[in-house]
Every structure is written in C-alpha cells, then in structure tokens.
Amino acid sequence: MxxxxxxxxxxxxxxxxxxxxxxxxxxxxxxxxxxxxxxxxxxxxxxxxxxxxxxxxxxxxxxxxxxxxxxxxxxxxxxxxxxxxxxxxxxxxxxxxxxxxxxxxxxxRPPEKLAPAAFTGRPHSILNTSRIPIDFWPQRTDPRAFPLKTWRRLVLHALAVAGHNLTEYGDPCGLMALRTAIADHVAVMRDIHVRPEQVVIVAGAQLALNLALRVLAREGDAVVVENPCSQGAAYLFESVNMHLHPLPVDEHGIDTSRLAGVAAQLAYVMPSHQYPMGGVLSLERRQQLLAWADRTGAYLIEDDYDSEFHYGGMLLPALKAMSPENVIYLGTFSKSLGAGLRTGFAIFPDHLAPAAGAAKALLDNGHVWLEQAALAEFLHTGGFVRHLRRVRLRYQQRRNVLVSALRDAFGRVDLRGTEAGTHLAWKLPPGMPRAHQMAALAKSRNVGLYTIQNGGGHEYGTADVSNDWLLLGYASLAEEQIEAGIHRLRGAL
Known part of the structure; x- marks a missing residue:
C-alpha cells in the first residue's frame, strides 16, 4: 500500500x-x-x-x-x-x-466452468468480541440479570416430561404451548388479540424478518425504510434486491409526511424504540402510517424488539393492535431475556398464516424444543412478567445514571431514545471531534463507544447523521462503570 x-x-x-x-x-x-x-x-x-x-x-x-x-x-x-x-x-x-x-x-474465483455464488450480501454488525473494560456496546444486555436458577429449574422440568419431544420433529411453526403463551402475553401487554395459529416461533427477529419477506416480497418490490435504520434489516433488503424508499427519522420516529406519493408494497418500522436513533413513533404518525398503508394496500412490518422497556409516560399502542389485518408483528426475547436463547416470533394476519406456516416449514424443520418448553412455562406461570419488572427497574436506573453523567461532564446534551429501550443516541455538539474520532479516542482510554455504522445501524445517503451521533448501550454496565466511562471520556478530551 x-x-x-x-x-x-x-x-x-x-x-x-x-x-x-x-x-x-x-x-x-x-x-x-x-x-x-x-x-x-x-x-x-x-x-x-x-x-x-x-x-x-x-x-x-x-x-x-x-x-x-x-x-x-x-x-x-x-x-x-x-x-x-x-x-x-x-x-x-x-x-x-x-x-x-x-x-x-x-x-x-470459482474453478473454471463453475458459477459463483448466487447470493450477494454482507453480514451485519452483531458480534462484539472486544474485551474493553467499560463497553457501551448497544446490542448487549446484562448477563447477571438472566434468571439462571429459574431457567435451570424450568429446563430440568421440561427434560423430566420430554417423552418423545427430544427425538421427533415438532410443528415447524413452533410448540403450541409457547405460541399460546405468546398470544396471551401480547394480548395483555400490547393489546394484540390473535389466535395462537398466527404466531410463528423463529430464531430471533432477524429470521422473523426473513420469513416475512419470504411470504410477502418479490425481487424489485418497493419497501419504505427508516433512515438511519437497523443494519440487519438494511443488508437483508439489499441482498434480495428490493427497491428502497429511505425516509428520515427524528425524535418522533419516521417522518410520515414524506410518504405522500410513495408507492410501496411494504414498510419496515420500529415504532416503540427506533434503532439506532431511539425515537418513539408518535400517535399521530402511527395513524398517518396506517392511513397510508390502507390507501396503498401496503403491509407494515412492525419490529417491536424492546418494547418491554418503557420508562415514562403512556406506552403507545402497537401498530398491530391498531390495524390487525395489514401489520406483521415481530418480537424477540433477545433483549428481555438473552440473545443466546435465539428465540423470537412473528405474528401474521389471519389470512397470511397458512402461507407463513408453509414458508416456515420449507425454511427449517422447527425451533429447538427444549427452549420452547421452558419459555412456555416461564410465560404461563407469570415468571416472565416478574422478571421484566425487576430488569426494567435496573435498566431505568442505569439510564438515569448515564444521562446524569453525560450532563455533568458535558453540560447540555442532545439525547434521543431516553424514554425506552437499552441504549440512547448522543448528538455531538459543534467543536467536538466527530463520531469515529470520539470512538477511537474513547478506545484509547479503554472505553467502548459506537458510531451508527459499527453499532449495528445503517444510514443511506451522505452519512450526515452518522458523523454527528454516538450510540451508548447501558444495560450491561453497572452504575459505577457508566460514571467511570463518561469520566474517562471527558478526561481524554
């Protein structure tokens, strides 16, 4: 070079x-x-x-x-x-x-006469193997919060009554006990009322999105996306050659005023806590988005990946609760329990459930039975709700400490995403180094900070937003670590 x-x-x-x-x-x-x-x-x-x-x-x-x-x-x-x-x-x-x-x-290059791979795509940023002592990685939850003793008991009980379930194939759409428990759970927590047959168990929200596209999308179809948006979704749409309509986001979520004149078959949104910018879609914009979908005949894919963590004010209704027939709802236990369980779900409109079931059967032969059985019991007995209450309080306290530490160190700070989730976005003020420089500077002090791109987000266009914003996840850090990390960053500057 x-x-x-x-x-x-x-x-x-x-x-x-x-x-x-x-x-x-x-x-x-x-x-x-x-x-x-x-x-x-x-x-x-x-x-x-x-x-x-x-x-x-x-x-x-x-x-x-x-x-x-x-x-x-x-x-x-x-x-x-x-x-x-x-x-x-x-x-x-x-x-x-x-x-x-x-x-x-x-x-x-492949050997002569052999064609190259038909797939063109790139992996998104989901792995983080760094051993930085104070790491604000936004994709990580607190391993100490996992209900290990309860989970061990649930797994042992499932093994005791397993019978033939460990040696035979199950329903590719998932264990009916878990699908029923999820249907009951979202009815109470998100006012979504569906039959268990509409719920499909998958290995996380990324596979749920893949399944939704397999059911609904064709190459060249148009899809509305948030900008910036989740990197996993962005790279998936790119890999299947979809025609993208990126619309900007602000503190109130995707800017629905830009939908006028847009013709698309799908829209992918994160209304409860947008990733990576953290905005919560306002009720007015939810109504505008649903009106656009109803007018154009488009389906909405609602990724509700961390709606369990809401820290103040009224939790707005899910799009799926407001419009059951044209919303595909994606959920995951990666944020609420742990990504290592690799368990999520998709809820399809009733008229799409048969197609979703057939697509899932062709995609794989079903999810791991043992984790499904344990999770079904955890939900059914109320253990999951009790776990959420404990963890929500813990994460809220850590959010409070992070916001206070940033204000103490830097004065007035422009933050997004503080009302929900497990991460926030910080807009760097004029005169401060740009995002990638700040991340490198923090790393020199053994503090992990993340830009939009290397934190699992993706911006279409000129990367104007990416230069000015940093992502800080706080769920996996103790309060003392959060304060020490921001103190080190201030010292480095």
Whole structure:
C-alpha cells in the first residue's frame, strides 16, 4: 500500500490517509477482502503517530470501506459503499434504489466452468468480541440479570416430561404451548388479540424478518425504510434486491409526511424504540402510517424488539393492535431475556398464516424444543412478567445514571431514545471531534463507544447523521462503570 503524505497540506494526516486508502480501494489497487497493514505497522512505515492511522482506519470502517475480523486483522470490504449504492431520486418520492453488485474477489474465483455464488450480501454488525473494560456496546444486555436458577429449574422440568419431544420433529411453526403463551402475553401487554395459529416461533427477529419477506416480497418490490435504520434489516433488503424508499427519522420516529406519493408494497418500522436513533413513533404518525398503508394496500412490518422497556409516560399502542389485518408483528426475547436463547416470533394476519406456516416449514424443520418448553412455562406461570419488572427497574436506573453523567461532564446534551429501550443516541455538539474520532479516542482510554455504522445501524445517503451521533448501550454496565466511562471520556478530551 503506497501512501504519500504532505505535512504542509491543509488536510490533516488522518484525512490524507483516509482519502488515499479510499481512492486505492475504489481504483482497485486494493482488492476486495485484501488485508491491510496493522495500524502500528503502517504508522512505523510512514513515520506518523499511531493515532493518525487509527483515526483513518476507524473512519474507513465506519463508512464501509474496511472491515475488522477479530483476532485476525483488518481487510478491504467485499462490497464498498459506491458499489452498493446507486441512487435514483424521483421528484415525488425521493426514492433511493439500492442494489448490491459484489463480484467475487479475484483470489476467490470459482474453478473454471463453475458459477459463483448466487447470493450477494454482507453480514451485519452483531458480534462484539472486544474485551474493553467499560463497553457501551448497544446490542448487549446484562448477563447477571438472566434468571439462571429459574431457567435451570424450568429446563430440568421440561427434560423430566420430554417423552418423545427430544427425538421427533415438532410443528415447524413452533410448540403450541409457547405460541399460546405468546398470544396471551401480547394480548395483555400490547393489546394484540390473535389466535395462537398466527404466531410463528423463529430464531430471533432477524429470521422473523426473513420469513416475512419470504411470504410477502418479490425481487424489485418497493419497501419504505427508516433512515438511519437497523443494519440487519438494511443488508437483508439489499441482498434480495428490493427497491428502497429511505425516509428520515427524528425524535418522533419516521417522518410520515414524506410518504405522500410513495408507492410501496411494504414498510419496515420500529415504532416503540427506533434503532439506532431511539425515537418513539408518535400517535399521530402511527395513524398517518396506517392511513397510508390502507390507501396503498401496503403491509407494515412492525419490529417491536424492546418494547418491554418503557420508562415514562403512556406506552403507545402497537401498530398491530391498531390495524390487525395489514401489520406483521415481530418480537424477540433477545433483549428481555438473552440473545443466546435465539428465540423470537412473528405474528401474521389471519389470512397470511397458512402461507407463513408453509414458508416456515420449507425454511427449517422447527425451533429447538427444549427452549420452547421452558419459555412456555416461564410465560404461563407469570415468571416472565416478574422478571421484566425487576430488569426494567435496573435498566431505568442505569439510564438515569448515564444521562446524569453525560450532563455533568458535558453540560447540555442532545439525547434521543431516553424514554425506552437499552441504549440512547448522543448528538455531538459543534467543536467536538466527530463520531469515529470520539470512538477511537474513547478506545484509547479503554472505553467502548459506537458510531451508527459499527453499532449495528445503517444510514443511506451522505452519512450526515452518522458523523454527528454516538450510540451508548447501558444495560450491561453497572452504575459505577457508566460514571467511570463518561469520566474517562471527558478526561481524554
């Protein structure tokens, strides 16, 4: 990798590094999935500080040009932003068409006469193997909050009465006892009234979204998405070649005033606590979104991934409760219990339930029986609701500590997502380093902070939002760690 730095330039060294490496990637001189030198090695080679290289690498990672592989190294991304994004803006809808065109890297071409993989896509940021002592990773809950003793008892009881359930296939849509318990639970907690047959058990909300697309979507269909939005959803829509209409979000959720003139078959939204920005969709906008769906005949996919954690004011009704026939509701136990259980669910309108059941049967042969049996009993006996009450209080206290620590350290702070969930978004004020620089600076003090991109979000367009916002998850940190982390960040600045 040939780099030429001009110390007399008005551009900083990290900006020069960023632009030169980015251009080499775009020119093809740095091939897809090629390894790049470590920050230490490149800094020594160029005679610059390691921080300059680290800041440049962090920005290249945040903007999608490089990817890290834990314990291995840093590599050129298989699909870079300019390859993925082809924007065609219409006057009426400002629609952005997104396509993935990722040719197989030269070093991994298939043998002659064999076709390359038909699938084109990229994995989203869900793994975090860092061992940073104070880590505000937004995708993590508190392992100490898991009801281990109760779960052990439930599993042992399920094993005692397992019979043939461990040796035979079950219903691909899930254990009926669990589907019934979930139907009862959402009726009480979210005012959603459905038959158990409408509930399909899956391995988390990501698979639930895959299942919904398998039932409803065709290649080239249009889908309305939030911008920024969940990275897992963004990359999934991209991989199946859907035509995207990204609409901006603010503190009240997706801007439904931009729906005028938009024709789409689907809209994917997170109304209870939008990821990554944290906004809660207002009642007025919920009504506008449902009116648009009713007018256009579109289905809404409602991802209600952490609605259990609401800290003040009235919990607004789920879209599924307001319009049962055109909303597919996605839920998960990853935030409320633990992602390691890999258990979520999708609730389909009654008229789509048979198609969803058939699609699920072709997708897999059903979810693990033991976890389903234990979770069904946990729900049925009221243990899950009691667990939620305890954990909600714990997470609310940690949110309060984080907000107070930020205000004490930085004065007036612009925060989103404080009324719900397990993370918040912090808008950096003018004069402070940009998001990727702040994350690198915090890391130098053994504090993990996350940009929108490396925190599991995705922004369409110019990345204006991503440069100004940081994501801070607080569920897995003790109050003392939260205060110490913000104190260290202030000291670093």
């Amino acid at each position: 040939l780099i030429s730095l001009d110390r007399a330039s008005t551009l900083s060294l990290q900006e020069q590094l960023f632009e030169q490496i980015r251009q080499q990637i775009l020119d093809g001189r740095l091939k897809a999935e090629a390894a790049v030198p470590s920050s230490r090695h490149l800094a020594q080679q160029l005679g610059v500080s390691r921080n300059s290289v680290t800041f440049a690498y962090e920005r290249l990672i945040n903007e999608g040009y490089l990817v890290t592989r834990p314990m291995v190294g840093t590599y050129v991304a298989a699909v870079v932003p300019e390859t993925v994004m082809s924007a065609s803006v219409s006057a009426s809808a400002s629609a952005v068409s997104v396509r993935a065109e990722a040719p197989a890297p030269a070093e991994r």
